[in-house]
Amino acid sequence: MMALANPANFMRISGRLLPWLAATTAVCLLVGLILALVVAPPDYQQGETVRIMFIHVPAAWVASLCYMVMTGAALGTLVWRHPLADAAQKAAAPLGAAFTFTCLVTGSLWGKPMWGTYWVWDARLTSVLVLFLIYLGLIGLWQAIEEPGRAARAAAIMTLVGVVNIPIVKFSVDWWNTLHQPASVFRMGGPALDPSMLWPLLVMAAGFSLLFATLHLYAIRTEVLRRRLRRLMLNAAVPAAATTFAIVEAAP
Numbered sequence: 001m002m003a004l005a006n007p008a009n010f011m012r013i014s015g016r017l018l019p020w021l022a023a024t025t026a027v028c029l030l031v032g033l034i035l036a037l038v039v040a041p042p043d044y045q046q047g048e049t050v051r052i053m054f055i056h057v058p059a060a061w062v063a064s065l066c067y068m069v070m071t072g073a074a075l076g077t078l079v080w081r082h083p084l085a086d087a088a089q090k091a092a093a094p095l096g097a098a099f100t101f102t103c104l105v106t107g108s109l110w111g112k113p114m115w116g117t118y119w120v121w122d123a124r125l126t127s128v129l130v131l132f133l134i135y136l137g138l139i140g141l142w143q144a145i146e147e148p149g150r151a152a153r154a155a156a157i158m159t160l161v162g163v164v165n166i167p168i169v170k171f172s173v174d175w176w177n178t179l180h181q182p183a184s185v186f187r188m189g190g191p192a193l194d195p196s197m198l199w200p201l202l203v204m205a206a207g208f209s210l211l212f213a214t215l216h217l218y219a220i221r222t223e224v225l226r227r228r229l230r231r232l233m234l235n236a237a238v239p240a241a242a243t244t245f246a247i248v249e250a251a252p
Contacts, residue, residue, distance in 0.1 A: 069088070
């Protein structure tokens with residue numbers, strides 16, 4: 001972690017890691033899709049509609065995982081003053097919004113044939129929608145504040161406040177009477193899914209997690225380069241402004 005705290009070290013290490021990570025992600029997603037679309041049988045009640053689950057559930061997992069990564073980055077910004085923490089948080093927010101949006105859309109597509117409607121104000125659905133709005137709010141906050149340091153601190157505080165929604169998303173089906181089905185994988189007594197569906201789901205979840213890791217590293221690298229360019233432009237603007245001021249002062 002101390003080595004990665006240096007942006008130059010991070011760029012070098014991540015540059016070597018990314019090709020391998022991207023290749024592993026592609027293989028994992030390919031295998032997962034084959035297992036989910038070809039090998040896994042139709043559900044006896046849901047039929048072929050059950051295949052939406054192999055996208056919906058991993059997207060939901062990664063949506064929450066991304067926010068926990070942002071929470072750790074927020075602590076890194078406010079507590080440990082990690083040089084890359086705010087860049088990691090800023091890079092993760094659009095990815096979290098994308099995975100959460102995927103979760104909401106696929107959930108609606110699944111809900112229509114199962115519940116007879118695309119949307120209900122169910123506790124799980126509503127808390128996931130709130131998570132999506134938090135992501136959008138964080139993105140907007142980063143765009144609204146021009147100075148990177150102030151933006152990082154404000155976004156970190158908002159992230160730490162919003163983290164209370166994550167346990168609500170997780171346990172909403174246990175705390176309230178909802179239409180959404182309860183946990184089927186991580187629960188007391190072991191998974192409720194048959195292995196023919198459980199393994200494709202786990203492989204797809206691993207693929208989505210690797211996809212997030214890959215895209216997150218790319219986004220952090222882009223943010224580091226953007227900040228370097230901004231710093232160079234500011235450094236170049238100072239001498240130019242000083243020269244202009246000197247010419248104006250010297251003019252009769």
